[in-house]
Amino acid sequence: MRTSSAIAPVGKRYRAPAPLGGRRRPVGARRGRVATAFLLPAAVILLAFVGWPIVSVIGLSFTDASGLGQSSWVGLANYREIFGDDDIRISVVNTVGYTVMFTPVVVLLALGLALLMNSPRLPLRSALRTALFIPVVVSLGVVAIAWSYLLDPNIGLLDHWFNRVGLDLGNVLENPTWAMPAVAAVAVWKNVGFYMVIFLAGLQGIPRHLYEAARVDGAARWQSFRHITLPLLSNTTAFVLIIAGIAALQAFDQIYVMTAGGPYRKTTTIVMQIYESGFTDLRLGFASALSLLLLAATLILSGLQLVFFTRREKELG
């Protein structure tokens, strides 16, 4: 706030003498030009590579655009194919399945780890946090190669250990039942440390005196967890659930490397299908319709996120 407006009585600014009023405009225009200059590079990039593509992807989804040549309007044909063709519909079903597997597991594990990590006077706390977080910084596409070797029945250490405890799954990644849980598990391994850190920040935001008061009142550990930790962590939990759900909708990297969508398309997710249709088969129109489906699903979750985002902002002031 400018000092002059604090001193001058309200309304006085609007009855300012003509020369001052005349000068105000150019100053505002100059300000606008400076702001435009600062915003321009980012605005051009975001418009060209996010804004326009959204418009474009909608248009393309009603055409049979391919890599080359003319494209023509095909109406809802692409959408009919997504929901009518078993081969394609399975990618939607698989994405839902993956999301339902990945999200609750990773969130519960992250919460459990955060609760353990938050115990008072824990030795080695920072070393443990570092260890649990390291998978977050490595490339999923690269570690997925190692994961497929680890699960390989011929050379895999994990497969060998599974066998030793009587768990013989054969070639997990070629098993129609187990391939999807396996690729989801790899994503859980990769991301659990990330969500744990968010939970830890949430836990540290809970005032300690609440627990002390509960202890004085004779509350058991479970009761303080149930009546203090869980309710005060609900915002964080909702937030983590939503971003984990959004991440799950975009599953691609480890699937591309470990199963390439197989066996029998059992691990073909929407993004796998977008890649296959758009960049292998060059069916850009069809891939665009799939892309819009992904966008719609993400927007539903993001809309929820926005609600929590603003709530967080308000809390933080």
Added chain:
Amino acid sequence: MTATVRRVGTLAALLACAAAVLLPLIWILTTSFKTVADINAYPPSLLPRAFTTANYTGITDQLAFGRLLANTVIFAGGVTALALVFDSMAAYALARLDFRGRGLVLMAILATLMVPFQATLVPVYRLINELGLVNTYPGMILPRAADAFGIFLLRQFFLSIPRDLDSAARIDGAGEFRIFRSVVLPNAKPALLTLALFVFMNNWNDLLWPLVFTTDQDMRTLTAGLALLTGKFGVVDHGLVMAGSVISMAPLIVLFLLVQRRFIEGIATTGLK
């Protein structure tokens, strides 16, 4: 007494989890020093029975590995450098300059946060293709040279820098660009570093983006090159691939260990990757 037991139990459980989480990474490292015979021997073992560095010398001969590494550095480094410049400029305008429609511009930028890049990959590819930029560094870098997350993160940080500093510079006759460069940016180093880390990490690690925007072997990044190597030939030299994996992961792990507080606090405060 029970408190001690509980503490020991908690520690034991966490140590077991940490070991399980680290196991695949340790296995990658040990396997990169194994011979072919050792890798195929039964039963498989975690530690090498015969130690060799042949995989590391071998990987540099094959796959034009040096080229992949250079591509990755140029791609991830280029995106990071440009995004820092463009994001901080936009953030400065949104945090410090009064202009008409500021709220609207901020809303529009935030709205793009909700659009996953996978959903616009097809039209972005078409655009890059029409510009003749497929298989080029600009084609890979430009679409990511600004992002809503970075602008938002920096804007929040800039808002927390006292305005008195600007006013002092303004009285001294400094223009907006000078205030931006010599007042706001130097005071925003923590936020700039956090953003740089995330942008660099995400691009270094990405698979889908380089897969789509490069078709030429010579333009692949490490992640894409390694992923294609394992898929294409079916049977591969496992030790060789693991050596390549170590080289591709090591820079980020080292970077993380050096500045992990910044990394973890960045996530804790923003909750975004």
